[in-house]
Amino acid sequence: MKLIKTVLLAGLSILSLCSHAQVNKQIEIRSELASPIVMQNSQEKNYLKISLTGHEFESAKRVPINLAIVIDRSGSMQGDRIVKAKEAAIFAINMLNENDTLSVVAYDNDAKVIIPSTKVNNKQKLISLIKENIVADGGTALFAGLSKGIHQVEKQLSKDNVNRIILLSDGQANIGPTSVQELSELAIIAAKKNISVSTFGIGEDYNELLMSSIASYSDGNHVFVNDSLDLENVFVREFKDVMSTVAQHVKINIYLKDGVKPVRLLGRDGIIKDNQVTVTMNQIYSNQEKYILLEVEQPQGKVGEEKTIAEIDLVYDNLLDKKTQKEKQSVKLAYTDNPEAVKKALRQDVVTEIEIQEVNENSVKALELYNKGDRKAAQKILEDNSYRLEAVADMYPEYANRVKDDMQWNKKMAADAVNDNGNEKAYRKEMAEKQQNTKLGVIKK
Amino acid sequence: MKKLAVILSCIIFVMALSYLGWRSIEHEVLMRQYQQRTLAQSRLENIKSSIESLLNQRSVYFISLIQLLEKGVGTFDNLLQSQSDIKNAFEIRHNNIVYISNSNDLQWVKFVESIKYDNAILISPNSSNELSQPTSGWYQSYDHLIFWSKQGNIIKGFELSTIKFALDIIRLFEDQSIDDNFSLYDGSKQIYVHGQSTMNNINVMLDYPLQNWQLTYYYSSPNFVTFYWLGGGILFLFIVLVIGIVCYVYREYTRAIRLAKQQVSFVGQVSHEFKTPLTNITLYSEMLKEQLTDEPFPVPEYLDVITSESQRLTRLVQNVLNLNKPAKQNFKAVNLTLLIERVYQTFNPVLKTKSLQLNLILNSNKNHTIFTDEDSVMQIISNFLSNAEKYAVDGKKVDLSLTTNDKQTIITVRDYGRGIPKHLLKKIFNPFYRINSSITEGVSGTGIGLTIANQLAQQLQGTIKVTNENPGTAFSLILTEHVHEDFNR
Numbered sequence: 001m002k003l004i005k006t007v008l009l010a011g012l013s014i015l016s017l018c019s020h021a022q023v024n025k026q027i028e029i030r031s032e033l034a035s036p037i038v039m040q041n042s043q044e045k046n047y048l049k050i051s052l053t054g055h056e057f058e059s060a061k062r063v064p065i066n067l068a069i070v071i072d073r074s075g076s077m078q079g080d081r082i083v084k085a086k087e088a089a090i091f092a093i094n095m096l097n098e099n100d101t102l103s104v105v106a107y108d109n110d111a112k113v114i115i116p117s118t119k120v121n122n123k124q125k126l127i128s129l130i131k132e133n134i135v136a137d138g139g140t141a142l143f144a145g146l147s148k149g150i151h152q153v154e155k156q157l158s159k160d161n162v163n164r165i166i167l168l169s170d171g172q173a174n175i176g177p178t179s180v181q182e183l184s185e186l187a188i189i190a191a192k193k194n195i196s197v198s199t200f201g202i203g204e205d206y207n208e209l210l211m212s213s214i215a216s217y218s219d220g221n222h223v224f225v226n227d228s229l230d231l232e233n234v235f236v237r238e239f240k241d242v243m244s245t246v247a248q249h250v251k252i253n254i255y256l257k258d259g260v261k262p263v264r265l266l267g268r269d270g271i272i273k274d275n276q277v278t279v280t281m282n283q284i285y286s287n288q289e290k291y292i293l294l295e296v297e298q299p300q301g302k303v304g305e306e307k308t309i310a311e312i313d314l315v316y317d318n319l320l321d322k323k324t325q326k327e328k329q330s331v332k333l334a335y336t337d338n339p340e341a342v343k344k345a346l347r348q349d350v351v352t353e354i355e356i357q358e359v360n361e362n363s364v365k366a367l368e369l370y371n372k373g374d375r376k377a378a379q380k381i382l383e384d385n386s387y388r389l390e391a392v393a394d395m396y397p398e399y400a401n402r403v404k405d406d407m408q409w410n411k412k413m414a415a416d417a418v419n420d421n422g423n424e425k426a427y428r429k430e431m432a433e434k435q436q437n438t439k440l441g442v443i444k445k
Numbered sequence: 446m447k448k449l450a451v452i453l454s455c456i457i458f459v460m461a462l463s464y465l466g467w468r469s470i471e472h473e474v475l476m477r478q479y480q481q482r483t484l485a486q487s488r489l490e491n492i493k494s495s496i497e498s499l500l501n502q503r504s505v506y507f508i509s510l511i512q513l514l515e516k517g518v519g520t521f522d523n524l525l526q527s528q529s530d531i532k533n534a535f536e537i538r539h540n541n542i543v544y545i546s547n548s549n550d551l552q553w554v555k556f557v558e559s560i561k562y563d564n565a566i567l568i569s570p571n572s573s574n575e576l577s578q579p580t581s582g583w584y585q586s587y588d589h590l591i592f593w594s595k596q597g598n599i600i601k602g603f604e605l606s607t608i609k610f611a612l613d614i615i616r617l618f619e620d621q622s623i624d625d626n627f628s629l630y631d632g633s634k635q636i637y638v639h640g641q642s643t644m645n646n647i648n649v650m651l652d653y654p655l656q657n658w659q660l661t662y663y664y665s666s667p668n669f670v671t672f673y674w675l676g677g678g679i680l681f682l683f684i685v686l687v688i689g690i691v692c693y694v695y696r697e698y699t700r701a702i703r704l705a706k707q708q709v710s711f712v713g714q715v716s717h718e719f720k721t722p723l724t725n726i727t728l729y730s731e732m733l734k735e736q737l738t739d740e741p742f743p744v745p746e747y748l749d750v751i752t753s754e755s756q757r758l759t760r761l762v763q764n765v766l767n768l769n770k771p772a773k774q775n776f777k778a779v780n781l782t783l784l785i786e787r788v789y790q791t792f793n794p795v796l797k798t799k800s801l802q803l804n805l806i807l808n809s810n811k812n813h814t815i816f817t818d819e820d821s822v823m824q825i826i827s828n829f830l831s832n833a834e835k836y837a838v839d840g841k842k843v844d845l846s847l848t849t850n851d852k853q854t855i856i857t858v859r860d861y862g863r864g865i866p867k868h869l870l871k872k873i874f875n876p877f878y879r880i881n882s883s884i885t886e887g888v889s890g891t892g893i894g895l896t897i898a899n900q901l902a903q904q905l906q907g908t909i910k911v912t913n914e915n916p917g918t919a920f921s922l923i924l925t926e927h928v929h930e931d932f933n934r
Contacts, residue, residue: 110638113619144637147615176635177608185608189529273522 027247027284028053031312031329034354037345038298040335045263046298048254048310048331049350051291053445054246054284062243063319064099066161067092068117068149072169072202073106077136081202084228085168086134088235090127092166095239096120101161103152104130107145108138109175117155142173146186146197146214153195159317159324162245162283163195164220166238170202173210180210187217194249196220196282198238202228204425208432216269216436219282224433226426241285246319250281252292253313259299260309266293266357267441284316289443293350293357301335309333348396353441355392356406359385360438363410366417367431375417382414402443409434455691459684466683470676474669481666485647488625489662492618493649496629499613500583500655503530507592507603508581514601521546524603533589533604537561540598556589557602564600567593585654611636626663709876716765723762727755767897774818774904781813781854784822785847792830792845799838803830806846813849817924821901822856825909828894829858829920835888837862840917852925859919870911874899898922 034047069089073082089104096102097120104115104126114133115126149165157163177183190197198220199211208224215222221241223234252270254277256262262272270279270292279292301307314327336342366381389407393400413431416422510528513519521534521544535557536544545557560567567584581594584602593602614629614637626640636658643663651658730752737744789805796803826845833843840861848855863884865873872878879885879892895909902909907924 110640111615141635141638143611144615147612148619150612151616151619175638177611182608185532185606186612189606189609189612192527192529271526278526 027318028055029314029327029329031331032347032350033331033333034347034350035342035345036347037334037336037342039339039342040301040303040337042298046296047350047354048294048296049291049353050252050312051289052247052250052281052284053289054286056286063245064161065096065242066101066153066156066158066163068103068105068153068165070105070107070145070149070165070167071134072140072171073108073134073136074140074171075137076171076205081170081228082134082136084231086130088231089130091232091235092239093120093123093126101156102126105145105148105152106134107141109141111141111144111148113148113152117152139175140169140171140173141175142169143176143178143183143186150190150193150195154193157193159248160319160322162242162248164242165190165195165197167197167199167214168202169206169211171205172207180213183210184213184217187214191218191280191282194282200225200234201429202231204423204429208429212432212436216439222433222436224429244286245283246286247284248282248317248319250284250314250316252279254294255311256296257307257309261297263295263297266295266354267360267439268292287445289445291353291441293353293441298333301333303335303337306332306334348399352392352396352399352402355388356403356438359388359406359410360435363431364435367428370417371428379414379417382410382417386410386414451695455688459688462684462687463680466680470673470680473676474672478666481664485662485664489647489649489660492625492627492662493651493660495617496614497652499617503605504583504592506530508594511594511601529609530606531603532606535602537600538598553589556586560600583654590654628661630659631657712765716762719762723755723759727752727759730755761891764891764893764897774821776816776818778814779817779819779822781815781847782807782809782811784819785845785856788823788826789845796834796843799834800841801834801838802842804842804844806844809847809849813847813854815854815924817905821905822922825898825901825922826856826858828898832894833858833860835890836884837917839863854924855921857919857921859914859917861917864913864916865918867913
């Protein structure tokens with residue numbers, strides 16, 4: 001009897017270990033539970049991780065880009081900042097080729113289209129247009145600027161392009177709709193049109209909540225550019241991402257079976273309704289993994305039972321093959337009474353990500369306390385974060401590298417929280433940037 | 446006097462002209478302003494209706510979405526996810542909320558509940574016609590703008606995303622690339638701004654359900670300062686031109702008069718110069734005549750000719766001088782009867798030498814006396830007789846008559862000569878004018894005799910009348926009776 005059980009167990013472990021992992025030449029999709037095998041009467045939470053990973057491809061064959069650069073040319077941008085912004089825009093032109101589409105919108109009291117959506121043929125002309133028309137003076141009509149950027153990208157909107165907006169700002173939006181909620185709504189509209197907005201905040205005076213929300217809702221990057229000298233490098237990284245896009249418009253539908261209840265999404269957000277969870281991702285880059293984490297309440301089961309707890313529907317545009325691809329996966333849960341089996345089957349990588357996301361949520365709370373003035377409490381949370389990640393590194397040495405940076409970062413921010421000589425504004429922005437980027441659930445390969 | 450009148454009328458004319466000119470400039474400016482304003486008004490209306498038609502497009506779109514729902518194609522959730530125009534949605538059946546999106550948003554839930562409790566609030570704002578019951582429409586309250594559709598007891602509603610709508614408005618005007626300047630505000634929140642704001646603007650509020658949105662149109666008025674300067678300048682130039690023309694014409698007119706005066710004064714001056722040597726010639730010729738009375742023919746005859754000719758020349762010069770200088774008058778009671786008789790006595794022999802018989806006709810009482818200047822009368826009559834002697838020799842006789850009646854005294858010299866052409870009767874009084882005919886050719890004359898006579902007659906407050914008698918001509922001096930104290934005394 002015991003032998004049969006062990007064999008069965010082993011077999012089941014192997015089976016459940018092979019939770020569907022479709023290996024595509026370019027895009028690898030995995031859906032797995034943190035604990036694929038659980039104790040039969042377990043009341044513990046379980047987590048479902050669905051990840052898409054892009055693999056390397058030849059850069060000569062890269063996908064055409066449809067880009068709008070939306071530049072803040074308000075009075076506060078005068079001096080170095082506007083110079084660097086212009087240089088960065090010119091740099092962008094030089095990085096593109098005649099298959100790409102570029103438009104430039106500049107906003108102050110009003111938004112003006114400097115370069116309407118056009119193929120990057122006559123680089124000299126585009127560069128001179130930028131040099132002439134981007135002069136800093138006036139207010140910040142961010143809504144109008146972003147709106148016009150969206151329109152310009154829309155003109156050449158195509159599933160075969162990577163559609164992106166880069167939004168630069170150094171201040172507070174003060175003309176037009178200015179609230180976080182309104183601009184987030186706009187970002188959602190952009191996302192629905194398959195356009196991501198990456199936001200670069202320059203200096204210490206921009207509204208970090210606003211900028212990071214825009215990026216968050218449209219699945220773009222958010223970068224804190226403390227020194228305008230860094231702007232060009234930031235553009236380099238952004239372009240590297242954009243030029244390495246392998247898939248777009250990813251839509252993940254998770255149908256949870258009877259008895260399974262969705263609790264919440266960690267990190268990347270989505271829509272939970274009854275038994276259905278929907279998450280969208282805008283772009284998948286090569287050499288990068290993007291994942292979602294869903295916390296679920298699992299049903300109880302009998303030993304030896306294996307249940308399908310979730311059906312997953314994926315739709316995405318494969319940019320290299322230039323077609324829409326669909327995929328179905330299902331996730332099974334097995335029951336046992338052997339704690340060893342449970343432990344063995346535990347997916348350490350998933351657990352690591354869970355820890356990273358929960359630590360991130362804590363740091364959001366820490367920032368709230370910091371803003372209220374309770375710096376000691378903020379410090380404590382961040383220190384606890386670093387200890388927690390340290391523990392993870394110890395427990396799962398294979399993934400120690402994954403948590404190393406975050407651990408050190410939390411330690412540093414803990415110290416900075418109570419540092420009287422510290423720069424409050426910069427601190428907030430660093431926190432916001434990190435939180436936003438962690439939330440996206442990205443692992444660089 | 447005349448000059449003053451001319452200047453005055455000129456000033457009045459200029460003032461009237463400048464007033465009229467200024468008014469028309471003002472009128473032009475006003476008209477342009479009005480045009481600008483009207484244009485701005487129509488552009489504003491255009492923009493307003495573009496925005497409102499955009500909203501109408503949404504309502505048409507929403508109606509089609511609702512029809513899809515009724516057909517069972519798609520669900521509320523689908524639509525919410527895919528349509529960025531829809532921010533929220535709800536469905537009410539038989540006064541129960543069967544579907545509501547975003548149930549975490551308490552304010553939204555309250556809003557939908559208020560519709561559940563009283564459906565009528567959906568209709569009351571729009572309805573202009575109480576008879577027709579609309580089955581769909583817009584409803585705006587607080588921050589929510591919804592499109593509802595009612596079928597029996599089922600109400601479906603979509604909340605329009607104002608952010609998406611603002612995005613569409615921005616796209617609409619961006620693509621149109623219009624030259625207008627305008628701004629669109631929801632209360633104090635700016636929705637869209639196009640172009641520059643200027644001082645001149647007109648506002649309008651949009652219609653329900655966007656009744657909180659204000660559309661302001663900016664327009665610039667053309668530079669009226671330069672317009673006024675330009676208009677004023679042209680007006681000024683015009684007036685200067687008119688004044689110039691008037692001055693020129695006036696100058697030309699006075700020049701003619703001046704010229705005539707110059708001529709006359711020149712002649713006068715020249716004649717004055719002649720006077721002294723003439724006096725000498727006359728004097729010495731007379732003295733010589735006395736010395737040489739005993740000389741044989743033809744010496745005394747020759748002397749006679751010299752004397753009479755120099756006398757005649759002296760008379761001539763005297764006449765010309767008299768023309769310039771009006772003679773000093775000496776009014777007194779003059780016995781005209783005696784005067785006429787004296788004249789008769791003087792001229793009778795002179796006329797006789799020319800075979801002219803002088804007849805004296807007196808038609809008045811023996812001593813007809815009036816108050817006048819004796820010398821002037823004498824000169825006038827002498828002139829008449831002199832003319833008759835020169836030009837009416839053919840007639841063989843000349844009548845000199847004095848006629849009086851109640852009011853007038855008329856002295857007439859009538860000849861029986863060839864007469865004067867009717868159209869020249871006035872001209873002969875012009876200075877230096879002599880009729881160009883066979884009569885005058887051989888005769889020496891100055892042409893100023895009658896001119897002087899006329900002048901003198903005017904000074905006497907009388908007139909000279911010329912009539913053609915058949916045969917001959919009659920020259921009459923008509924004097925009116927002056928009732929004067931001295932005379933009465």
